[in-house]
Amino acid sequence: MSKVVARTGNEAMAEAMRQINPDVVAAYPITPATEIVMIFAKYVADGLVDTNFVAVESEHSAMSACVGASATGARVMTGTSSQGLCLMYEILPIAAALRLPIVMCDVNRAISGPINIHCDHSDTMAARDFGWLQIFSEDSQEAYDSLIQAIRIAEDPRVHLPTMVTTDGFIISHCLDRIEIVEDKEVKEFIGGDRKAANSLLDVKKPVSVGLLDLQDYYFEHRLPVAEAMKNSKKVILEVAEEFAKKFGRKYGLYEGYKLDDAEIAIVALGSTCGTAKVVIDELRAKGIKAGMLKIRVFRPFPAEEIAQALANVKAVAVLDRSDMWAGQGGQVFTEIRSALFEAVKKPQLLNYIYGLGGREIDQPMLRSVFTALQSAEKQPLVQYLGVRE
Amino acid sequence: MSEVKPGWKTLPEGDIVKGGTAAEFKTGDWRSERPVWFPERCIHCMFCWISCPDSSIVVKDGKMTGIDYDHCKGCGICVKECPVKPNKALEMKPEREGSCQR
Amino acid sequence: MDSTVEIRWHGRGGQGAKTAALLFGEAALSLGKNIQAFPEYGPERMGAPVASFNRISSLPITLHCSITSPNIVIVLDPTLMETVDVTAGLPADGLIIVNTKDCPADIRKKLQLRGGKVFTVDASGISKETIGRDIPNTPLMGALVKASGLLPIDSMIKDTEEKLKKKFASKPEVIKGNLAAIRRAYNEVIGE
Secondary structure, X not given: OEEEEEEOHHHHHHHHHHHHOOOEEEEOOOOOOHHHHHXXXXXXXXXOOOOEEEEOOOHHHHHHHHHHHHHOOOOEEEEEEHHHHHHHOOOHHHHHHOOOOOEEEEEEOOOOOOOOOOOOOHHHHHOOOOOOEEEEOOOHHHHHHHHHHHHHHHHOOOOOOOEEEEEEOOOOOOOEEEEEEEOHHHHHHHHOOXXXXXXXXXXXXXXXXXXXOOOOXXXXXXXXXXXXXXXXXXXXXXXXXXXXXXXXXXXXXXEEEEOOOOOOEEEEEOOOHHHHHHHXXXXXXXXXXXXXXEXXXXXXXXXXXXXXXXXXXXXXXXXXXXXXXXOOOOOHHHHHHHHHOOOOOOOOEEEEEEEOHHHOOOOHHHHHHHHHHHOOHHHOOOEEEEOOOO | OOOOOOOOOXXXXXXXXXXXXXXXXXXXXXXXEEEEEOHHHOOOOOXXXXXXXXXXXXXXXXXXXXXXOOOOOOOOHHHHHXXXXXXXXXXXXXXXXXOOOO | OOOOEEEEEEEEOOXXXXXXXXXHHHHHHHOOOEEEEEEOOOOOOOOOEEEXXXXXXOOOOOOOOOOOOOOEEEEOOOOHHHHOOOOOOOOOOOEEEEEOOOOHHHHHHHHXXXXXXXXXXXXXXXHHHHOOOOOOHHHXXXXXXXXXXXXXXXXXXXXXXXXXXXXXXXXXXXXXXXXXXXXXXXHHOEEO
């Protein structure tokens, strides 16, 4: 039985964390993710969870504590954003290499400088190559649902990789929205008891060493399994999503096609922008324009074949990046999709729009302008900046 | 009320701008209540001056001389800290009164 | 109500514009509406002009852009009318509710509004008498319900009571004061 409640993105994530009841949470506050661990810390203080909450002095320490705790076999979670995530960068790939299924609530925010606290995807995109699974959410409901699924995905023996579930800073993290939450015991059943780790740092009967030095002769062989696990995780993500849909009724995939099947022009986007785009697409459809959208839910692993297939019959596609690689080649999502389409026999004309940096507004007129440009895509430059003052 | 903001091509490199611009930012219109100073009660103890978070207590030659209403945000800390008894030398008053009697 | 109603609350940091939007959103949700409530994040300093927003609809809401042409504007602090363009984007049939002792006609003149509806209520005065402090946000929820007809007042008060009970479990007088303030503003708001 689910119930309808009003929750902000941060409250929804904290609620999921309470229901997951992790063994250890180590975190340091940062806007706009502060509330997640603040609310969770209250749950700990009120005795609503059994979690050992580790208050640390920085995000570097938070992720280090998470790694240590996870290596004991504990179920470990954390939350951060922007500069906090940047401060974790040194430890993030270690969590992946040690195959620790830490689950992180990551609130997308611009990175400094200049100093800015608002939404874009620069922080998360810069962490894309550290061996973490990355799941984006359009709204609070998706964040709540994906966080519960993330535990199962990360801890699956075919995956054993850390996972971050993201929301868009302020736009979702601080927006009170209608969401459906399921009962505590249903979450417990879905997750299926304690984490089953093969090894534990605390097991005195079977002592293990963790975090060893690997030189030229072993490092490569120890990194490759991360790539293999990343590949395997696609299947696991879909299996877990299917079971979630069966139990709770809400369906998820690696991506979501919105009116994409017969679309002639389409956008590709991630996060909250997709919600606004749905309204614009409905308007265009009402006018007889065959517009659609491919919303990427899972950015790591990158569903390259699936996306190439889904876009094969679209005439022109605009990829919307809420971050830039500062390489003069377009954003991270664009380069992935362009690469995914390279071998395709049938492929759309591609455009890239970099938008919304530092929380810059993305509204219906701006999205309409993208669809208008797609109607004469051949005349457009490859990469454009949307909503910036010239 | 809407200012024209420059585009990226004309902004100074590295977001480096001239210093000391906070004084040009008039925060006085944030007030819904204002502190009013009664000089005859004032003992010039400087409690208000040291407590004001906006440096809005104007002091000359060691004496309180008034309030900088261009920058005072009406937080009321000066009134709270004023030690003069029985009537404080600073009191909070509404920024404006309504016109409609009912 | 098929289409979405958009509301903008103007206040100063500390006056409860955000809380009002959250409480009103929750009340609307409990009465079967789809809702959003979100603040505008600028400098979060006491006294600085702030705004918060609601979307209320009978249909699911997927829009995640900001609200630029609200159907309803609520002004928690009349001094804001001097410095903030509170009627920005308000359509010709829009509705504005101001916390002031002034008459609606005076506010209409001050804001140079031709169309729409102007409502005023002394929410600060009401809150001082019922709650004991100048917290105009909850009475303005009552004024909003009366002026807009968006929700039935009794259900809204009942839902707010439940929310406040959780928040102020140890201060029953605060709950009583707030509920009285909502009811009084509902009865006392006048418009033209």
